[in-house]
Amino acid sequence: MENKRATLKDYGYRDFTVMNKIYKVLKKFFVVFIIFGLYISIVVIAIQSINESRIISEFTNVSFKWYTNIFQEEELMQAIKNTFLVSGIATILATFLGTFFAIGLYALGKKVRVIWMLLNNVPILNADIVTGFSLMLMFRLLMVVFPNIFGLFTLVMAHLFFTIPYVVLSVMPKLKETDPNLMDAALDLGVRPYKALIKVVIPAIKAGIFSGMLLALTMSIDDFVISYFNTGAGFDNLSIWIYAVIGRRNLTPSVYAFSTLLTLFTLIGLLTYQFLQKQKKGKKNEKNNINGRTS
Amino acid sequence: MNKEFKVLAKPYMVWLSILVFVPILAMVLISISNLDSSVSVGELVISLNHFKLLLESSTLIAFRNSLIFATATTFLSFVFGYFIAYEIKLSKFKNKFILLTIIILPMWSNLILRTESLANIMSENNILKSILGFNLFGNISGTWMAVLFGLVFTYMPFMILSVYTALEKIDFALEEAALDLGLPPIKKFWKVVFPLSLKGVVTGSIMVFLPTLAGFAIPKILSRGQIVFIGTIIENKFVYTNYNHGALLAVVILFFILGSILLLTKFDKEGETLL
Numbered sequence: 001m002e003n004k005r006a007t008l009k010d011y012g013y014r015d016f017t018v019m020n021k022i023y024k025v026l027k028k029f030f031v032v033f034i035i036f037g038l039y040i041s042i043v044v045i046a047i048q049s050i051n052e053s054r055i056i057s058e059f060t061n062v063s064f065k066w067y068t069n070i071f072q073e074e075e076l077m078q079a080i081k082n083t084f085l086v087s088g089i090a091t092i093l094a095t096f097l098g099t100f101f102a103i104g105l106y107a108l109g110k111k112v113r114v115i116w117m118l119l120n121n122v123p124i125l126n127a128d129i130v131t132g133f134s135l136m137l138m139f140r141l142l143m144v145v146f147p148n149i150f151g152l153f154t155l156v157m158a159h160l161f162f163t164i165p166y167v168v169l170s171v172m173p174k175l176k177e178t179d180p181n182l183m184d185a186a187l188d189l190g191v192r193p194y195k196a197l198i199k200v201v202i203p204a205i206k207a208g209i210f211s212g213m214l215l216a217l218t219m220s221i222d223d224f225v226i227s228y229f230n231t232g233a234g235f236d237n238l239s240i241w242i243y244a245v246i247g248r249r250n251l252t253p254s255v256y257a258f259s260t261l262l263t264l265f266t267l268i269g270l271l272t273y274q275f276l277q278k279q280k281k282g283k284k285n286e287k288n289n290i291n292g293r294t295s
Numbered sequence: 296m297n298k299e300f301k302v303l304a305k306p307y308m309v310w311l312s313i314l315v316f317v318p319i320l321a322m323v324l325i326s327i328s329n330l331d332s333s334v335s336v337g338e339l340v341i342s343l344n345h346f347k348l349l350l351e352s353s354t355l356i357a358f359r360n361s362l363i364f365a366t367a368t369t370f371l372s373f374v375f376g377y378f379i380a381y382e383i384k385l386s387k388f389k390n391k392f393i394l395l396t397i398i399i400l401p402m403w404s405n406l407i408l409r410t411e412s413l414a415n416i417m418s419e420n421n422i423l424k425s426i427l428g429f430n431l432f433g434n435i436s437g438t439w440m441a442v443l444f445g446l447v448f449t450y451m452p453f454m455i456l457s458v459y460t461a462l463e464k465i466d467f468a469l470e471e472a473a474l475d476l477g478l479p480p481i482k483k484f485w486k487v488v489f490p491l492s493l494k495g496v497v498t499g500s501i502m503v504f505l506p507t508l509a510g511f512a513i514p515k516i517l518s519r520g521q522i523v524f525i526g527t528i529i530e531n532k533f534v535y536t537n538y539n540h541g542a543l544l545a546v547v548i549l550f551f552i553l554g555s556i557l558l559l560t561k562f563d564k565e566g567e568t569l570l
Binding site: 016027030031034035037038039040041042044045047048051056057058059097100101103104105106107108116118119120121122123125126127128129130131133134135136137138140141161164168193197218222224225229238239242243246251255256259262263266267270274 | 301302322410423556
């Protein structure tokens with residue numbers, strides 16, 4: 001009688017090489033498609049910024065005149081100024097307030113904190129249109145007392161409303177990570193609580209504060225919907241201004257130039273940050289190595 | 296942390312209580328009454344008159360459009376976004392920060408401008424055609440495809456980020472254990488990795504679904520005003536200062552949001568995957 005040999009398949013082995021190959025090809029296709037989708041608009045903006053012609057549907061010649069022209073476009077400059085003014089004020093205030101609010105919420109203890117964190121997340125999760133529309137209605141009710149409320153004030157208030165939660169949210173995990181003994185040690189050594197907070201806790205949560213600030217700035221600068229409902233008296237930020245102008249079909253190419261510049265600066269900033277971070281890490285490792293050897 | 300610092304939370308509690316609840320209460324009140332800029336408080340009448348708006352066919356169509364597009368966008372960004380997040384996690388490239396930067400970088404330029412330039416290259420005569428000689432997108436300006444493309448690639452980064460955050464937290468020992476116990480890689484993914492990343496998927500889905508459902512700028516620009524979303528109607532009501540109707544529609548959207556928040560708190564108590 002012939003012994004039937006068990007094949008690999010009988011042991012439950014399955015051959016995935018063909019599938020793996022298909023997956024690999026699909027993977028490349030997918031990655032290219034997604035990167036294309038994410039970047040096509042940025043690329044088009046860049047192309048339009050160096051197009052000599054004012055007509056957006058044809059490319060005539062390479063020219064950088066729209067870059068130098070940014071400063072001559074009064075409306076554009078005003079919109080840019082307004083954007084930076086609102087986002088600057090909102091980001092600084094939100095970072096400062098959000099950090100202390102997060103510390104306060106953390107001190108509340110877990111049970112109470114969960115409830116307030118839920119409320120904290122409302123502005124983040126709530127649809128922009130609902131936030132914007134309902135804030136507008138509230139400010140409108142206030143108009144009975146303060147008739148000229150719409151403008152810079154309402155914009156900053158609205159921006160604070162949705163930027164503080166981001167700061168709180170990014171500071172909170174860092175607070176959870178910090179050693180609770182740190183604070184106690186400082187107090188035992190005779191430092192007063194609020195001084196200890198600034199000298200000990202804040203440095204420990206620095207990274208969270210910084211990332212919260214960046215998030216707040218990002219959200220604030222790019223916001224359209226909430227600003228759209230809460231601005232007034234011709235106080236347009238960049239998004240609102242662009243939205244209004246594209247309705248009239250005469251967007252100056254300088255906008256594309258400004259946007260491209262901003263993208264480039266962001267990229268350079270991020271790369272520099274990354275580079276510095278790496279250097280810092282390298283130095284730390286070196287130090288550790290030296291310590292390791294001597295001890 | 297020192298209990299003394301509880302005081303620091305007090306102003307924020309006041310701030311949140313006022314700015315979360317007062318505007319919404321005002322909105323609800325305005326949606327069920329005749330309150331507008333011309334009516335003084337004394338003549339206030341509560342009525343459900345505005346609810347007729349909800350049964351108008353234009354409103355229903357807008358709701359249908361919003362829901363269909365939001366669902367499709369969420370699904371597509373889940374498929375693509377999960378794939379990219381997983382590839383970033385698997386990639387041998389050590390510096391994940393740079394990979395994530397590549398994903399987020401487009402979000403730093405102005406959304407309206409990006410959408411407008413997308414709409415430009417989707418129309419028949421465009422700048423890419425004059426350079427390349429052919430039409431990259433065909434002539435899809437004003438169609439549902441244009442809107443879907445714009446929505447998916449605008450909101451997908453949110454999905455990628457939250458899924459990646461969840462994936463990154465999975466202990467590699469668990470995956471190793473699954474492989475050691477004889478699961479093939481595909482099953483390992485479905486039985487171990489995917490369930491553990493569900494938290495990120497839920498958060499990501501909500502962060503894509505809600506802005507899509509309530510958005511108005513992207514569909515308006517990309518469909519050239521052809522496809523009406525619920526947000527578009529709200530915007531129109533705002534422009535024509537019909538706040539009662541606008542408020543009513545916003546209240547309806549609010550219910551969708553409350554549902555999503557409840558769903559989210561089931562999966563993620565303190566909103567840790569929100570960032």
